[in-house]
Amino acid sequence: MTQAAPLPSSTARLERVDELQARIHGMQSTRLETRAVPTHPAFTGLLPGGTLREGTVVEAHGSTTLVMALLAGPSASGRWAAVVGMPEFGVEAAARFGIDLERLVLVPEPGRQWFAVVAALADVIPIVAVRPAERVAPAEASRLAARLRERGAVLIAAGPWPGSDASLDVEASEWHGLESGHGLLDEREVVVSAAGRGGFVKRRRSKLRLPDRALGFEALDEGPGAADAAESPPSGTEAGLAPVLHGEFRRPA
Amino acid sequence: MxxxxxxxxxxxxxxxxxxxxxxxxxxxxxxxxxxxxxxxxxxxxxxxxxxxxxxxxxxxxxxxxxxxxxxxxxxxxxxxxxxxxxxxxxxxxxxxxxxxxxxxxxxxxxxxxxxxxxxxxxxxxxxxxxxxxxxxxxxxxxxxxxxxxxxxxxxxxxxxxxxxVAPGGSAEFLAPLPVGLVVDERTRVLLNRLGVRTLGDFAALPADDVRRRFGAAGAFAHDRAAGRESNGVAARTPPPEFEVLAEFEPPLDRIDQLAFAFRVRADEFIDRMRAVRLVCTAIRVELDDERGGRSSRSWLHPRWFTPADVVDRVRWQLQGAGTADSGLASPITALRVIPERVDSTANHEAGLWGQGPDERVHHALTRVQSMLGHEGVVTAAVGGGRMLADRQVLVPWGDRAPERREAPWPGSLPALAPASVFRERHPVALLDAAGATVAIDARGAISSPPETFAVGRTAPARVRAWAGPWPVVERWWDDARARRVHRFQLVDHDGCAWLLVRDAEGWWAEARYD
CATH class of the missing domain: 3.40.1170.60 (MutS, DNA mismatch repair protein, domain I)
Structure with a gap:
């Protein structure tokens, strides 16, 4: 028994680093508080602050239904919505999920001018979903971000977007209702992981029904610490969640 | 009298x-x-x-x-x-x-x-x-x-x-003509039953009796039949000419040249209407080309036309599917713009504080349309049909949506609609345990349960769950448009669900539940 104290394990050390980073992040707020956009309650545990915020960019990977779920809340509250560069966007599904088709504008094939189209639409349409046709240059993205902040618009990117505020990822998906040879698709459980800056540093996961049996969306479990994520920085005690990844650390712009 | x-x-x-x-x-x-x-x-x-x-x-x-x-x-x-x-x-x-x-x-x-x-x-x-x-x-x-x-x-x-017909000879000229020319169908039948078949017979009746029995309309008809028509000619006031015609000599074959050349006339077109307090909500654009071809199309506007909008419509009509800098198949000799529907400006006056956000949305969408063309910006509606592509109706911004008819469409999909509907179906491979393509016989039974599934040329992966086939047989009486397909729902190895279609050519992915 020559060793006095056991060395902290590597995971414990990582947790400690995370916790410190989170505290730093919480203390130096990099942006002004912006107004919330009505969002579907299923996203309370996922998005930083629990809702979409005006002037932010949210990435949504791996699922068109996820994009529709993000559009549904603002659309139901009477806002216009636009979808750019997604020719296969299912109009009927959108209508069934609560997006008002009267206030939905589609630009299915913007071609090479897609970025200019997004910029023109974001000037007046409060929520714009886009699938980037090519890599976005960080300088262009930050110019657009400034425009979004000025106009109070939300951009949902169905692909990589430099400098996005949050990123939602469908990690696993499981359909119910269909068996081998009989049945009918009726609902799907997905695991959505969220990462981003602003509200939280760690990637957090949440199980959602996307869609559920009644063609709505539903959160199955509230991620720990989701409720207070908006106000207080997350503490290191969140380690109960599955593998901890490092949040991207960004210098304040 | x-x-x-x-x-x-x-x-x-x-x-x-x-x-x-x-x-x-x-x-x-x-x-x-x-x-x-x-x-x-x-x-x-x-x-x-x-x-x-x-x-x-x-x-x-x-x-x-x-x-x-x-x-x-x-x-x-x-x-x-x-x-x-x-x-x-x-x-x-x-x-x-x-x-x-x-x-x-x-x-x-x-x-x-x-x-x-x-x-x-x-x-x-x-x-x-x-x-x-x-x-x-x-x-x-x-x-x-x-x-x-x-x-x-x-x-x-x-x-x-x-x-x-010589002056004063009208009554004689009209006499042998049928009485139906001056009265409506009901009165004609009545007069025929009374034995009055020609205008001459009708004119021979005493004017006071006709007035008493058939009223003012009858008296008017009686005067006509007798060649004593009191109606003169009510000459019209020629309406102001709004139509503009631009003729190009030599003919122009580039869209940007044409748009530039027409710009001034478009200003004139709108100004002339504005001078008499009218706005135009629909125009017709007619283009004559050098080979004698003519293209004519009417364009609606969700609000009213400004000169720039008129030039845009001309460009879109010329452009068709091409881009703005492409040449035309045949040079244009004449361009005519005719107002189809005009309205008083009083009905379109902007409010003191503007007309809210929708006006701004309209301007932004018009700007995007002038970048991408008329069909570039669309609004969507859910239409009728069994196949998913039939069910989504995309209407260019500014055009009127087709009227929607509610119909039950037996055989269409249940309430859960796929989030991604492919514009062009993707070829897929659906194989059974022995590695053969799953086939469907004439009675709608599958040859063997599907085991593996591949989209395009990816490696086949295991099928988790499936159901089908659900037959869709449409318009069997019409050879050209008949459709006979079988549908499948399928969940692949990654937990992604697909809507597959089997037709005479093979297996296709119609949509994805993602």
Missing amino acids: NPASPTRAIVLWCPDWPVFAAAREAGLDLDAPIALTEGGAVHSCSAAARRDGVARGLRLREAQYRSPALTVLPYDPALDVRAFEPVVRRVEDAVPGVQVVRPGTLAMRARGPARYYGGEDAAARALLDTARQLGPEVRVGVADGPFAAEQAARAVRSSPHIGI
Whole structure:
């Protein structure tokens, strides 16, 4: 028994680093508080602050239904919505999920001018979903971000977007209702992981029904610490969640 | 009661005007049998069709039976009026004070032209020559009152197609004609039962009795039948000319050149309407090219046209599917813009604080449209049909959405709709345990349960769950548009669900539940 104290394990050390980073992040707020956009309650545990915020960019990977779920809340509250560069966007599904088709504008094939189209639409349409046709240059993205902040618009990117505020990822998906040879698709459980800056540093996961049996969306479990994520920085005690990844650390712009 | 003696009138009548207008618009030969239909019945027909036994009011099927080579077109009242306008203007140049009785029929006072041309016959000849320059067949009648003059024009059978009834001779001329010409159908039946069959019989009845029995309308008809028509000619005030025509010499073959050349005329077009406090909400753009082709299309606007919008519509029509800097197939010689619908500016006045966000949305979308073309920005609606692509209706911004009819569509998919509907179906491979493609026999049974699934050329992966086949058989009576497919729902190895379609060619992914 020559060793006095056991060395902290590597995971414990990582947790400690995370916790410190989170505290730093919480203390130096990099942006002004912006107004919330009505969002579907299923996203309370996922998005930083629990809702979409005006002037932010949210990435949504791996699922068109996820994009529709993000559009549904603002659309139901009477806002216009636009979808750019997604020719296969299912109009009927959108209508069934609560997006008002009267206030939905589609630009299915913007071609090479897609970025200019997004910029023109974001000037007046409060929520714009886009699938980037090519890599976005960080300088262009930050110019657009400034425009979004000025106009109070939300951009949902169905692909990589430099400098996005949050990123939602469908990690696993499981359909119910269909068996081998009989049945009918009726609902799907997905695991959505969220990462981003602003509200939280760690990637957090949440199980959602996307869609559920009644063609709505539903959160199955509230991620720990989701409720207070908006106000207080997350503490290191969140380690109960599955593998901890490092949040991207960004210098304040 | 001593009615004023009727004014001498000249009537210019174009027989089968609707057929002439429609045939010219569609580029058909007038000597062929043509019929225009309205509500499933024949509205008017060409002379050739009439020779085959087609008549007004005949049901379409009966008409086609009588004249197998019949070309059937829908009757368009707006086209009638539009096509008649040049004729009216040409006649107005020769004789002022013209009344348009209906498209195809013009009435005017005889006194002025008769003095100017030196006699009624000379005036009628001059009118005939003027109107014939524009193509249609024309008859002219001169008599006391427009009604008698029109009957005179209709009664002409032989060249020179001028019928003149001497002053005071109208009653005698009209006497043998059927009484149905002046009264409605109900009264005609009644008069026939009373033994009154011709206008002469009707005119012979005492005027006071007719007034007492049939009222003011009856008295009016009685005056007409007796050749004592008190209605004069109500000349129209020529409406201001809004249409603009730009002719290009030499013809232009680049879209940007044309748009630039037309810009000033577009300003003029809108300014002229604004001067009389009108805004335009629909225009028609007609383009003539060097090879004699003509493209004509009407464009709607969700608000009203500004000069830039007009130029945009011209560009889109030229552009079709190409891009702005592409050349045209044939150079354009003339460009005509006609207002189709105008409205008073008072109905479109902007509010003191603007009209809210929708106006801004409209401006932004118009800007995007001018970048991408008219079809680039669409709004969506859910339509009818069984296949998913049929069910989404995409309407370019500014166009009117088609009317939606509620129908149950048995055999369409249940409530859960796929989030991604592919515009072009992707080929997929669905294999059974032995590695053979799953087949469906004529009775709708599958050869063996699917085991592996691959999209495109990816490696096949295990199928987690599946259900089907659900047959969709549509329009089996129509060879060209018949559809017989089987649908499957399937969950692949990654937990992603697909909607598959099996047709005669193989397996396709119609949509993805993602």
